[in-house]
Amino acid sequence: MDRLRIIGGRRLAGEVQVSGAKNAALPILCASLLAADTLSLARVPSLQDVRTMLRLLRQLGVRESRQGDSLVLDATTLASHEAPYDLVKTMRASILVLGPLLARLGEARVSLPGGCAIGARPVDQHIKGLRAMGARISIEHGYVVARASRLRGARIVTDMVTVTGTENLMMAATLASGTTLIENAAREPEVVDLARVLNAMGAQVSGAGTDRIEIQGVESLHGASHSVMADRIEAGTFLCAVAAAGGEVVLRGVEGAIMDATLDKLRATGAEITAGPDWIRLAMQGRPRSVSVRTAPFPGFATDMQAQFMAVDAIAGGTATITETIFENRFMHVLELQRLGADIAIEGNTAVVRGVERLSGATVMATDLRASAGLVIAALVADGETVIDRIYHLDRGYESIEKKLGALGAAVERLR
Numbered sequence: 327m328d329r330l331r332i333i334g335g336r337r338l339a340g341e342v343q344v345s346g347a348k349n350a351a352l353p354i355l356c357a358s359l360l361a362a363d364t365l366s367l368a369r370v371p372s373l374q375d376v377r378t379m380l381r382l383l384r385q386l387g388v389r390e391s392r393q394g395d396s397l398v399l400d401a402t403t404l405a406s407h408e409a410p411y412d413l414v415k416t417m418r419a420s421i422l423v424l425g426p427l428l429a430r431l432g433e434a435r436v437s438l439p440g441g442c443a444i445g446a447r448p449v450d451q452h453i454k455g456l457r458a459m460g461a462r463i464s465i466e467h468g469y470v471v472a473r474a475s476r477l478r479g480a481r482i483v484t485d486m487v488t489v490t491g492t493e494n495l496m497m498a499a500t501l502a503s504g505t506t507l508i509e510n511a512a513r514e515p516e517v518v519d520l521a522r523v524l525n526a527m528g529a530q531v532s533g534a535g536t537d538r539i540e541i542q543g544v545e546s547l548h549g550a551s552h553s554v555m556a557d558r559i560e561a562g563t564f565l566c567a568v569a570a571a572g573g574e575v576v577l578r579g580v581e582g583a584i585m586d587a588t589l590d591k592l593r594a595t596g597a598e599i600t601a602g603p604d605w606i607r608l609a610m611q612g613r614p615r616s617v618s619v620r621t622a623p624f625p626g627f628a629t630d631m632q633a634q635f636m637a638v639d640a641i642a643g644g645t646a647t648i649t650e651t652i653f654e655n656r657f658m659h660v661l662e663l664q665r666l667g668a669d670i671a672i673e674g675n676t677a678v679v680r681g682v683e684r685l686s687g688a689t690v691m692a693t694d695l696r697a698s699a700g701l702v703i704a705a706l707v708a709d710g711e712t713v714i715d716r717i718y719h720l721d722r723g724y725e726s727i728e729k730k731l732g733a734l735g736a737a738v739e740r741l742r
């Protein structure tokens with residue numbers, strides 16, 4: 327099991343090319359199922375979760391090839407409508423094949439994802455919305471079994487904002503008869519990127535990026551080409567690393583507009599930030615100031631940035647509160663940060679973080695994707711050596727993070 331060995335205490339300086347967004351690529355890969363044609367995608371990040379999704383799509387009959395740096399998915403003929411447990415259990419986002427399979431084939435059998443480290447993460451809203459569109463859905467032996475000769479447009483109000491729930495329903499609605507309205511829809515940029523692809527494939531989606539998305543169903547979709555948007559969470563992770571360690575970084579291939587909440591909070595720590603149409607620069611002199619955050623659906627502060635920002639607050643001057651409102655168990659990184667010397671107390675869904683002057687290196691364990699990113703940031707500022715175990719969590723969402731950090735001058739080594 328790979329581990330990362332980090333020697334902390336170095337200032338960081340240099341440039342980072344931001345990769346394509348994992349949370350845009352995953353639903354967009356599933357959109358290929360909607361058309362008996364080819365979908366050509368550029369800037370698909372090379373991540374464990376993407377490889378898992380491609381394995382699932384191949385099993386469903388999608389043929390995959392490479393043309394230059396584009397991935398070409400040919401879904402002309404599908405061979406199966408089933409997403410098996412052994413694949414779904416390793417990646418919850420597999421649930422995103424449910425809507426497309428139901429819309430394209432009229433049937434789908436998708437394993438329930440089961441719980442995960444950060445929370446129960448049920449898919450009841452996905453099921454509620456598909457039922458509203460006329461699908462007959464039962465839960466049999468741990469599988470969602472869905473049938474619909476043809477989905478019909480419906481007005482759906484989700485009980486809470488759900489990113490993949492919005493994406494699943496939006497994809498299903500593209501081939502329904504009539505108009506679907508999703509109210510209380512997720513506004514994340516990744517939802518907007520998916521809508522761009524669907525419209526390029528001949529769908530009629532409007533309102534993506536707002537909490538009210540309207541989809542006019544069409545008879546069929548065709549192929550398209552698309553370049554996946556930048557990963558705002560990877561970008562925010564590197565900005566937090568430099569805000570904590572000190573130095574300066576220029577991120578290439580990302581626009582500031584999709585991460586205003588993160589930039590605002592980092593400016594409040596004392597970081598100097600400038601941004602252009604496809605770059606963001608952050609410079610940090612001295613110790614960051616403590617800044618409190620409360621996670622919320624987009625455009626609020628992203629829950630996927632919570633652990634990384636906590637690492638900044640852990641060594642900041644002052645005391646801050648970090649409130650997690652999206653997932654019920656997303657503080658696993660706190661116990662590991664405490665092993666590095668952080669002074670954090672948890673009170674319900676709020677962590678009170680008292681900044682300390684120094685963290686000290688230790689052996690710690692990654693528990694989930696973004697928690698491990700938070701540990702990497704803390705290790706970059708801790709005195710001495712930190713070894714982070716179980717970094718397969720990190721590999722799910724970060725493309726060769728040790729190379730990108732190494733290019734900034736960090737002492738990071740992957741131990742096989």
Ligand code: EPZ
Nearest residue numbers: 349419447448449450451452487488489490630652653695
């Ligand atoms: C997406 O997960 C992201 N994953 C997550 O990123 C991200 O943390 C999350 O959105 C919130 O922004 C992908 O896009 C692949 P939700 P998702 O449905 O869609 C509850 C990462 O690190 N809920 O928006 O699964 C749910 O339990 C990952 O890249 C229901 O109760 O999250 C949670 O409390 C982690 N029933 C809240 O809603 C449902 O049917 C938000 O979940 C659906 C969700």
